[in-house]
Amino acid sequence: METLKYDVVVCGGGVAGIAAALAAARGGAKTCILEKEYALGGLATLGLIVIYLPLCDGTGVQMSAGISEELLKLSIKYGPGEIPKPWIREDATEGERAKERYRLQYNAASFMIAAEELLLSEGVGLFYDARVSNVVRDEDKITSVILEAKSGQVKVMGDAFIDATGDADICYLAGEKTIDDSENRRTGWYFSYDDKDLKLHGLTDPLYGNIPEGSRLYSGTKLEDISQHCIDGRKMILDHVLKSRAQGNKDIYPLLIPTFHGLRMTRRLAGTFEFSEDAHEGIWFEDAIGMIGNWKRRGPRYSIPYRAIKGVKNSNLFAVGRCCSADKSGWDLTRVIPTCAVTGEAAGIAAAMLALDGNEPEISKIQDSLKEDGVLLKPELFSTYDKIAAR
Numbered sequence: 356m357e358t359l360k361y362d363v364v365v366c367g368g369g370v371a372g373i374a375a376a377l378a379a380a381r382g383g384a385k386t387c388i389l390e391k392e393y394a395l396g397g398l399a400t401l402g403l404i405v406i407y408l409p410l411c412d413g414t415g416v417q418m419s420a421g422i423s424e425e426l427l428k429l430s431i432k433y434g435p436g437e438i439p440k441p442w443i444r445e446d447a448t449e450g451e452r453a454k455e456r457y458r459l460q461y462n463a464a465s466f467m468i469a470a471e472e473l474l475l476s477e478g479v480g481l482f483y484d485a486r487v488s489n490v491v492r493d494e495d496k497i498t499s500v501i502l503e504a505k506s507g508q509v510k511v512m513g514d515a516f517i518d519a520t521g522d523a524d525i526c527y528l529a530g531e532k533t534i535d536d537s538e539n540r541r542t543g544w545y546f547s548y549d550d551k552d553l554k555l556h557g558l559t560d561p562l563y564g565n566i567p568e569g570s571r572l573y574s575g576t577k578l579e580d581i582s583q584h585c586i587d588g589r590k591m592i593l594d595h596v597l598k599s600r601a602q603g604n605k606d607i608y609p610l611l612i613p614t615f616h617g618l619r620m621t622r623r624l625a626g627t628f629e630f631s632e633d634a635h636e637g638i639w640f641e642d643a644i645g646m647i648g649n650w651k652r653r654g655p656r657y658s659i660p661y662r663a664i665k666g667v668k669n670s671n672l673f674a675v676g677r678c679c680s681a682d683k684s685g686w687d688l689t690r691v692i693p694t695c696a697v698t699g700e701a702a703g704i705a706a707a708m709l710a711l712d713g714n715e716p717e718i719s720k721i722q723d724s725l726k727e728d729g730v731l732l733k734p735e736l737f738s739t740y741d742k743i744a745a746r
């Protein structure tokens with residue numbers, strides 16, 4: 356079997372994987388990304404989810420920075436898209452920043468190209484058409500992953516592994532406890548054109564509460580459900596186009612439809628700690644590796660603990676982005692683009708330290724390195740301090 360060897364192996368090249376690989380490579384580790392599709396970005400590019408949700412808490416205070424902010428800027432490097440003015444002006448007051456959240460809409464193709472260019476310039480090995488299908492373990496460690504390539508199976512050895520598959524594939528294959536979500540709703544994000552206007556339509560059944568009559572819920576890990584979700588999403592798009600035509604917009608047609616699934620929560624790690632929107636608002640965790648706001652509401656502040664991104668049975672495994680450990684409410688915050696970058700960056704830094712040093716890094720060292728890289732870690736913004744030892 357063909358064999359490759361890296362210090363840090365990032366499985367999946369969505370936003371979380373991009374952030375993880377950037378951080379690991381900058382930390383001095385020989386790093387690669389194994390990606391089953393043919394481009395970077397996952398849901399955030401191929402899935403046409405082109406809204407970078409806020410980096411702020413909605414009261415004018417920035418929560419996420421570091422690579423999360425870098426990727427927001429990168430997403431518009433080749434245009435179009437604009438950073439809201441109060442977040443560009445250094446002398447803007449919190450009051451001015453409270454009026455407009457630090458978020459933007461970008462163009463998927465520009466982001467995809469810019470991300471690839473950046474990762475290559477940082478020396479990250481990029482492998483496309485590379486679906487990880489198995490894991491090899493020795494005692495409490497993963498020693499390699501096996502991917503399916505056109506030439507057959509390829510073994511990729513590594514000292515640390517980051518599960519950025521969105522679906523916790525590596526956690527699942529490596530025997531970690533995982534949780535599936537069987538309540539995904541119908542989605543169909545697409546761009547239409549009518550010879551005048553290009554429009555983004557975020558079609559979806561309601562995110563919460565009852566679904567419309569005739570619709571259904573979908574598991575994010577069952578073959579049949581995933582396939583039906585794709586088919587039903589495209590039906591949703593076609594129905595929308597035909598309805599618009601019937602309402603007088605005769606020239607409208609679907610210009611761009613997703614080439615990725617539109618499932619929000621599929622499978623994630625059940626770690627030693629589950630991050631929760633409901634229970635963890637305003638709590639500073641002693642092992643915090645990043646801060647986030649709440650994209651649904653102005654005001655709440657959260658810190659994400661290191662424990663939420665660490666494998667349990669595998670000492671050299673990290674789970675990031677949609678894969679990290681959270682309950683259903685917390686998942687709704689950990690799954691969004693800025694948070695995916697926050698958890699990805701922290702895992703990348705920790706994985707590089709682990710790979711280069713051979714030992715699990717102390718949390719204070721990870722935090723120092725995150726701060727050096729511009730990540731905001733500010734316990735003073737939180738009302739409650741949670742010490743790990745006291746738990």
Ligand SMILES: Cc1cc2nc3c(=O)[nH]c(=O)nc-3n(C[C@H](O)[C@H](O)[C@H](O)COP(=O)(O)OP(=O)(O)OC[C@H]3O[C@@H](n4cnc5c(N)ncnc54)[C@H](O)[C@@H]3O)c2cc1C
Pocket residue numbers: 366367368369370371372389390391392395396397398399404405406407408485486487488519520521522524542543544559616617618619675676677678690691692693695
């Ligand atoms: C309908 C919908 C609307 C949303 N709206 C917003 C929004 O407005 N704003 C926002 O910020 N967020 C939004 N989100 C959430 C957000 O887009 C995603 O959750 C986020 O982009 C996920 O990033 P990720 O890197 O964790 O996972 P993904 O984007 O899923 O990336 C995972 C990558 O891993 C690859 N992969 C998977 N399995 C394997 C394997 N076995 N081997 C190799 N590669 C593999 C995939 O191909 C993919 O490239 C939305 C999501 C959905 C579904």
